[in-house]
Amino acid sequence: xxxxxxxxxxxxxxxxxxxxxxxxxxxxxxxxxxxxxxxxxxxxxxxxxxxxxxxxxxxxxxxxxxxxxxxxxxxxxxxxxxxxxxxxxxxxxxxxxxxxxxxxxxxxxxxxxxxxxxxxxxxxxxxxxxxxxxxxxxxxxxxxxxxxxxxxxxxxxxxxxxxxxxxxxxxxxxxxxxxxxxxxxxxxxxxxxxxxxxxxxxxxxxxxxxxxxxxxxxxxxxxxxxxxxxxxxxxxxxxxxxxxxxxxxxxxxxxxxxxxxxxxxxxxxxxxxxxxxxxxxxxxxxxxxxxxxxxxxxxxxxxxxxxxxxxxxxxxxxx
Amino acid sequence: xxxxxxxxxxxxxxxxxxxxxxxxxxxxxxxxxxxxxxxxxxxxxxxxxxxxxxxxxxxxxxxxxxxxxxxxxxxxxxxxxxxxxxxxxxxxxxxxxxxxxxxxxxxxxxxxxxxxxxxxxxxxxxxxxxxxxxxxxxxxxxxxxxxxxxxxxxxxxxxxxxxxxxxxxxxxxxxxxxxxxxxxxxxxxxxxxxxxxxxxxxxxxxxxxxxxxxxxxxxxxxxxxxxxxxxxxxxxxxxxxxxxxxxxxxxxxxxxxxxxxxxxxxx
Numbered sequence: 001x002x003x004x005x006x007x008x009x010x011x012x013x014x015x016x017x018x019x020x021x022x023x024x025x026x027x028x029x030x031x032x033x034x035x036x037x038x039x040x041x042x043x044x045x046x047x048x049x050x051x052x053x054x055x056x057x058x059x060x061x062x063x064x065x066x067x068x069x070x071x072x073x074x075x076x077x078x079x080x081x082x083x084x085x086x087x088x089x090x091x092x093x094x095x096x097x098x099x100x101x102x103x104x105x106x107x108x109x110x111x112x113x114x115x116x117x118x119x120x121x122x123x124x125x126x127x128x129x130x131x132x133x134x135x136x137x138x139x140x141x142x143x144x145x146x147x148x149x150x151x152x153x154x155x156x157x158x159x160x161x162x163x164x165x166x167x168x169x170x171x172x173x174x175x176x177x178x179x180x181x182x183x184x185x186x187x188x189x190x191x192x193x194x195x196x197x198x199x200x201x202x203x204x205x206x207x208x209x210x211x212x213x214x215x216x217x218x219x220x221x222x223x224x225x226x227x228x229x230x231x232x233x234x235x236x237x238x239x240x241x242x243x244x245x246x247x248x249x250x251x252x253x254x255x256x257x258x259x260x261x262x263x264x265x266x267x268x269x270x271x272x273x274x275x276x277x278x279x280x281x282x283x284x285x286x287x288x289x290x291x292x293x294x295x296x297x298x299x300x301x302x303x304x305x306x307x308x309x310x311x312x313x314x315x316x317x318x319x
Numbered sequence: 320x321x322x323x324x325x326x327x328x329x330x331x332x333x334x335x336x337x338x339x340x341x342x343x344x345x346x347x348x349x350x351x352x353x354x355x356x357x358x359x360x361x362x363x364x365x366x367x368x369x370x371x372x373x374x375x376x377x378x379x380x381x382x383x384x385x386x387x388x389x390x391x392x393x394x395x396x397x398x399x400x401x402x403x404x405x406x407x408x409x410x411x412x413x414x415x416x417x418x419x420x421x422x423x424x425x426x427x428x429x430x431x432x433x434x435x436x437x438x439x440x441x442x443x444x445x446x447x448x449x450x451x452x453x454x455x456x457x458x459x460x461x462x463x464x465x466x467x468x469x470x471x472x473x474x475x476x477x478x479x480x481x482x483x484x485x486x487x488x489x490x491x492x493x494x495x496x497x498x499x500x501x502x503x504x505x506x507x508x509x510x511x512x513x514x515x516x517x518x519x520x521x522x523x524x525x526x527x528x529x530x531x532x533x534x535x536x537x538x539x540x541x542x543x544x545x546x547x548x549x550x551x552x553x554x555x556x557x558x559x560x561x562x563x564x565x566x567x568x569x570x571x572x573x574x575x576x577x578x579x580x581x582x583x584x585x586x
Binding site for chain 1: 325327328330331334335337338339341342344345348355356357358359398399401402404405406408409410411412417420421423424425426427428429430431432434435436437438439442443455456458459462466513516517520522523527536539540543553556559560563564566567568571572575
């Protein structure tokens with residue numbers, strides 16, 4: 001076992017020294033890896049297995065069945081209309097909440113990127129002194145309690161909240177504005193605020209990595225600042241920006257703290273349904289099926305998105 | 320010479336205000352002498368804080384959270400150090416997909432991890448939910464963060480120092496203790512602090528995996544339903560915010576110290 005790095009391609013692949021080294025490496029890696037397998041891979045498999053069982057009152061029926069999935073896609077002749085979109089399902093709640101969650105997360109993600117990009121740009125190109133200070137300033141909110149960051153919006157937007165009481169004491173309104181809290185907009189604003197700090201760092205890193213001579217070259221060859229931005233800066237920062245948008249989009253689709261605190265009845269999301277099925281309706285199998293379908297839909301959408309924009313090409317071009 | 324008014328500077332200041340504004344309302348209202356979080360402010364008081372000292376269920380939750388956070392930060396760092404060494408110092412085949420797998424908890428919605436762990440613990444293993452199951456869940460989400468902090472630290476210094484130690488006759492363990500560990504120490508401390516903060520602040524997984532005992536965030540969440548307990552909740556929330564902020568600043572300062580990194584933003 002040695003920590004010094006072996007020169008590349010020293011000897012053949014079957015060289016006993018290299019094999020020993022690999023064994024040692026995997027030995028060091030194995031405790032953490034084993035834990036991840038035990039606590040991530042196995043539980044997810046258990047969740048998948050559970051989704052093929054059914055709940056019968058307090059009893060768990062362990063016979064293999066597709067009943068839960070059938071329930072999610074069973075159709076009816078009388079579609080439920082939601083925002084003009086017909087959902088031809090007998091149990092339309094999961095499908096509606098899924099679409100709604102995707103839409104809300106998408107809006108939140110676009111908002112996050114739109115707000116985070118200029119800030120990342122500012123940090124990469126304008127800050128010359130105290131860079132570490134700015135990075136810490138951006139990092140702190142991300143590391144402080146998510147629950148509290150969400151709750152703070154309840155204080156801001158609430159019926160007796162900061163905005164309402166502030167406007168009232170200034171004499172601008174007579175009655176509190178009720179449309180501020182407990183709706184999808186409140187959820188989207190809160191999600192965007194809670195995740196924006198997380199999105200800045202990946203974008204900042206990709207901007208920081210841009211070779212400054214490329215920018216000089218573009219200017220020397222007659223590009224205006226705006227043209228230079230769209231032809232050099234934006235494409236070269238695309239990998240970081242895409243990574244940031246995925247890091248925000250994927251977890252927010254399944255969020256349930258935000259809808260629970262600021263969403264009200266109209267702002268529920270798919271995570272709220274999962275939580276409800278598991279903890280209130282005591283229907284873990286159906287909840288498992290909803291979680292699995294949610295993960296599959298997210299994974300499919302993300303893969304399609306990455307394929308459509310040619311993410312591999314983007315990354316290899318950078319390298 | 321007058322400086323051109325810079326749009327980006329204005330933007331940055333507004334952004335920071337937006338980022339911190341809502342959160343800072345919490346400490347502001349927590350010292351307000353009133354029972355609601357409303358303007359105009361009535362007067363300064365610390366009574367919401369002093370009443371916390373007699374709130375036994377809160378103190379119990381705090382104790383639970385501290386216990387879990389300490390265990391989680393120690394264990395996840397202890398697991399992450401050898402793993403980060405393996406990834407950065409050994410040319411392992413398949414290292415890239417393994418790292419991607421280990422980083423998965425960063426992108427999986429925590430509710431999915433929560434319910435998956437709940438299912439396997441209750442329905443497959445038949446283990447009672449307790450603070451231990453919460454700690455186990457927290458190690459899972461802390462490990463990727465600890466790994467990335469340690470990996471970037473280990474990549475940040477010259478491996479020839481380790482080679483020199485080997486050439487001068489140290490064995491692998493001596494090299495690790497005398498050279499690698501001291502050089503990696505800022506990363507190790509930062510990883511400990513990060514693990515502590517993540518576990519201390521984590522709500523969703525704790526909510527699913529806790530038994531009869533509360534962690535502090537779970538306790539806090541249960542209090543949010545009672546409007547008359549708002550001032551106490553605000554005071555508690557403010558204290559949690561301050562503690563986390565101090566620990567984050569500490570972790571960042573320690574992590575950055577002595578790293579001549581050309582890439583200051585990497586996580």
